[in-house]
Amino acid sequence: MQSSWLLFALFSNWAVSSTLPRQLQWSPKTYGPDGPWHAVSIDLGSNKQPLDLYPGNTWHSNILGSSICANVLTCYAQQAGLYDSSTSTSVLTYANIDQVEQIDWTSGAMPLTGTHSVQFDTATVLAPNLFAVATIPNLSLQVIPNGYYTLPNGTNYLPEVGTLALGAESVNQTYPVVQSVENFNSSLISGYLYEAGQLASNSYGLHIGSVALGIPPSSLVGGYDQSRLLGVVTAQSYQLYSLPIDLLDIGIGVAEGGSPFADTSFSGLLAQGNSSIKVSIPVLIEATIPYLYLPGSTCDAIAAQLPVTFQSDYGLYFWNTTDPKYTRIVTSPAYLSFTFRLNQSNSQNMTIKVPFGLLNLTLQAPLINTPTQYFPCRPLTDSGSYTLGRAFLQAAFVGVNWQTDLNGAWFLAQAPGPNTPSTPVVTSIGFSDTSLTSSSNQWIDSWKGSWTVLDEGSSGTGGSTPGNHAGSKPKSLSSRAIAGIVIGVVILVAAVGALAYFCFWRRNRKPATTTQVTHNRLNSYERATVPATFEKSELPATHEYSRAELGSLNEERRAELGGTDERRVELAAS
Numbered sequence: 053m054q055s056s057w058l059l060f061a062l063f064s065n066w067a068v069s070s071t072l073p074r075q076l077q078w079s080p081k082t083y084g085p086d087g088p089w090h091a092v093s094i095d096l097g098s099n100k101q102p103l104d105l106y107p108g109n110t111w112h113s114n115i116l117g118s119s120i121c122a123n124v125l126t127c128y129a130q131q132a133g134l135y136d137s138s139t140s141t142s143v144l145t146y147a148n149i150d151q152v153e154q155i156d157w158t159s160g161a162m163p164l165t166g167t168h169s170v171q172f173d174t175a176t177v178l179a180p181n182l183f184a185v186a187t188i189p190n191l192s193l194q195v196i197p198n199g200y201y202t203l204p205n206g207t208n209y210l211p212e213v214g215t216l217a218l219g220a221e222s223v224n225q226t227y228p229v230v231q232s233v234e235n236f237n238s239s240l241i242s243g244y245l246y247e248a249g250q251l252a253s254n255s256y257g258l259h260i261g262s263v264a265l266g267i268p269p270s271s272l273v274g275g276y277d278q279s280r281l282l283g284v285v286t287a288q289s290y291q292l293y294s295l296p297i298d299l300l301d302i303g304i305g306v307a308e309g310g311s312p313f314a315d316t317s318f319s320g321l322l323a324q325g326n327s328s329i330k331v332s333i334p335v336l337i338e339a340t341i342p343y344l345y346l347p348g349s350t351c352d353a354i355a356a357q358l359p360v361t362f363q364s365d366y367g368l369y370f371w372n373t374t375d376p377k378y379t380r381i382v383t384s385p386a387y388l389s390f391t392f393r394l395n396q397s398n399s400q401n402m403t404i405k406v407p408f409g410l411l412n413l414t415l416q417a418p419l420i421n422t423p424t425q426y427f428p429c430r431p432l433t434d435s436g437s438y439t440l441g442r443a444f445l446q447a448a449f450v451g452v453n454w455q456t457d458l459n460g461a462w463f464l465a466q467a468p469g470p471n472t473p474s475t476p477v478v479t480s481i482g483f484s485d486t487s488l489t490s491s492s493n494q495w496i497d498s499w500k501g502s503w504t505v506l507d508e509g510s511s512g513t514g515g516s517t518p519g520n521h522a523g524s525k526p527k528s529l530s531s532r533a534i535a536g537i538v539i540g541v542v543i544l545v546a547a548v549g550a551l552a553y554f555c556f557w558r559r560n561r562k563p564a565t566t567t568q569v570t571h572n573r574l575n576s577y578e579r580a581t582v583p584a585t586f587e588k589s590e591l592p593a594t595h596e597y598s599r600a601e602l603g604s605l606n607e608e609r610r611a612e613l614g615g616t617d618e619r620r621v622e623l624a625a626s
């Protein structure tokens with residue numbers, strides 16, 4: 053009797069807790085070559101192949117296939133794990149697309165080019181809590197046996213980490229009937245768990261945090277960590293493939309104390325020097341790509357205030373780390389502010405502040421031999437949409453309640469700094485919720501101790517060094533200061549020695565860049581075959597995709613998959 057009561061209690065407890073949000077597992081490893089960034093860990097296939105992936109995007113996950121490292125001597129992609137579908141007994145193959153084309157549809161701001169296979173396999177989404185481990189059969193995948201990003205100067209380089217799609221407006225992804233192959237229903241993580249009664253909604257909440265400044269990442273499906281939302285939350289409708297919002301302005305400000313700049317604040321940087329930007333520009337929020345993809349005029353207007361130099365090979369700005377202003381700015385409470393339209397209103401706005409410390413990112417091999425600090429503004433030149441990637445999302449919370457049929461909403465809010473409670477305030481998103489509740493914590497407190505407050509009135513480019521607090525202007529050096537200098541010199545000598553050793557060691561290894569970065573420009577044939585439908589779907593200005601349009605997109609995609617050109621699509625025998 054008693055034991056059956058115990059069983060009942062256990063069972064009801066399980067039943068009650070079973071729709072609680074689930075946390076995805078973050079990897080202890082971090083990745084570049086433009087971060088470092090956090091990634092989530094999953095196991096894929098019947099033989100549980102471990103993969104670390106950047107969470108974000110919609111519909112299928114982009115998984116790097118094991119052959120991506122073929123013919124590459126130092127293959128950085130191996131570190132996050134590669135997927136070999138031939139060793140999994142649970143994989144289903146829908147189509148192998150051998151034509152080289154643009155693979156990612158999300159924003160087009162940083163196209164990934166290559167070949168791909170539409171496949172489905174069983175994924176184990178690990179979670180810190182044993183009871184929260186979830187197995188998703190037939191997860192919708194786009195496996196990439198061969199793919200590359202292209203630098204603005206035309207040089208290609210391999211992606212290092214695949215992506216984990218966090219959902220879509222539908223609970224599953226149906227691939228249509230093609231020739232003799234039946235249609236397939238593949239799973240999406242939160243949609244599958246919602247359909248299985250294990251989540252309250254088809255939704256997620258994400259804050260990627262910062263590796264360099266120690267902001268722990270947070271990713272939940274079916275809910276969010278309330279301590280990751282501070283202040284006003286904006287809610288707006290999403291699009292079929294993307295999370296669009298209007299960006300009204302970019303400015304510079306200082307949270308407390310003096311300014312490391314000539315002025316205490318700047319505004320109007322978004323439209324500065326560009327008369328065609330009137331009130332706003334539409335931008336997408338996308339956590340699977342790294343930079344701030346903005347008009348060149350905007351990047352230049354921001355860069356004009358910073359000790360940075362544009363590097364045309366990379367389409368990025370390198371910090372001048374020998375300029376005293378560099379350390380002053382990136383260690384100070386100064387921030388870059390992004391003002392957005394609030395709730396799709398034409399009279400209200402909200403601002404997200406990204407401290408410059410988060411914009412001191414590192415470029416590393418295979419992109420560059422020596423780790424180099426860069427400022428992540430990428431002037432968008434070719435196609436694609438203006439997009440705010442991971443650099444921005446270090447300081448912002450993004451969440452989506454997909455509901456179904458594009459009725460849901462997506463959410464953007466200020467995220468905290470390093471002083472964030474380590475125990476999450478796990479909060480469910482209900483099926484029809486169109487708003488999220490933010491924490492009452494203050495943003496400025498979340499950065500206390502992580503930045504150096506400058507003297508009031510110390511604005512300007514004068515030679516004052518960072519950390520020079522009010523009242524601490526020594527006329528003569530104290531013995532403690534002298535001891536500090538002596539220790540500093542010793543450390544500097546050691547650091548120079550270590551650097552020399554490091555350079556020597558590197559020189560004696562195979563030069564990674566030349567092996568990894570291949571010089572394989574897209575030829576005009578390949579350019580011409582990048583599907584036009586993808587480009588159309590990426591335009592953020594075209595709002596309100598209807599089901600019908602989704603259907604017709606699928607139609608075009610089907611035409612592509614099932615076209616008569618047998619070389620292009622090799623259908624799986626079923």
Ligand SMILES: *[C@@H]1O[C@H](CO)[C@@H](O)[C@H](O)[C@H]1NC(C)=O
Pocket residue numbers: 222223224237
């Ligand atoms: C896919 O989703 C639809 C609803 O959108 C549902 O009717 C169907 O049963 C689902 N299929 C599978 C295999 O889950």
Ligand SMILES: *[C@@H]1O[C@H](CO)[C@@H](O)[C@H](O)[C@H]1NC(C)=O
Pocket residue numbers: 144189190235236237
């Ligand atoms: C995976 O998809 C295939 C094809 O739609 C289906 O036959 C199979 O039942 C699915 N597996 C699971 C576990 O749902």
Ligand SMILES: *[C@@H]1O[C@H](CO)[C@@H](O)[C@H](O)[C@H]1NC(C)=O
Pocket residue numbers: 226234235236237
């Ligand atoms: C996939 O789901 C649709 C409903 O969304 C259904 O009509 C179709 O039969 C399913 N296909 C398979 C192979 O399960």
Ligand SMILES: *[C@@H]1O[C@H](CO)[C@@H](O)[C@H](O)[C@H]1NC(C)=O
Pocket residue numbers: 326327328329333347348349350
């Ligand atoms: C000015 O803004 C327009 C509209 O966003 C953009 O197309 C153009 O490239 C920008 N010009 C420069 C120099 O960045």
Ligand SMILES: *[C@@H]1O[C@H](CO)[C@@H](O)[C@H](O)[C@H]1NC(C)=O
Pocket residue numbers: 203205206207365366419565
């Ligand atoms: C592009 O830039 C990278 C980094 O500077 C360099 O290694 C590569 O040789 C350049 N490619 C071309 C075609 O100039």
Ligand SMILES: *[C@@H]1O[C@H](CO)[C@@H](O)[C@H](O)[C@H]1NC(C)=O
Pocket residue numbers: 361372374375376
């Ligand atoms: C970097 O800053 C130092 C110190 O202000 C200056 O001497 C040097 O010219 C700058 N380098 C570049 C490339 O601007």
Ligand SMILES: *[C@@H]1O[C@H](CO)[C@@H](O)[C@H](O)[C@H]1NC(C)=O
Pocket residue numbers: 264378379382383412413414425
């Ligand atoms: C910039 O970032 C690098 C890498 O995280 C770090 O070592 C360096 O201390 C940072 N610079 C400053 C001035 O904080």
Ligand SMILES: *[C@@H]1O[C@H](CO)[C@@H](O)[C@H](O)[C@H]1NC(C)=O
Pocket residue numbers: 300301391399400401402
């Ligand atoms: C944001 O709203 C405030 C208050 O209404 C207003 O003063 C400010 O000009 C707005 N900013 C932008 C960039 O629209």
Ligand SMILES: *[C@@H]1O[C@H](CO)[C@@H](O)[C@H](O)[C@H]1NC(C)=O
Pocket residue numbers: 284285286287394395486487
């Ligand atoms: C924004 O919209 C959400 C959902 O409609 C609402 O709950 C919230 O109060 C709105 N915020 C403001 C400041 O109007």
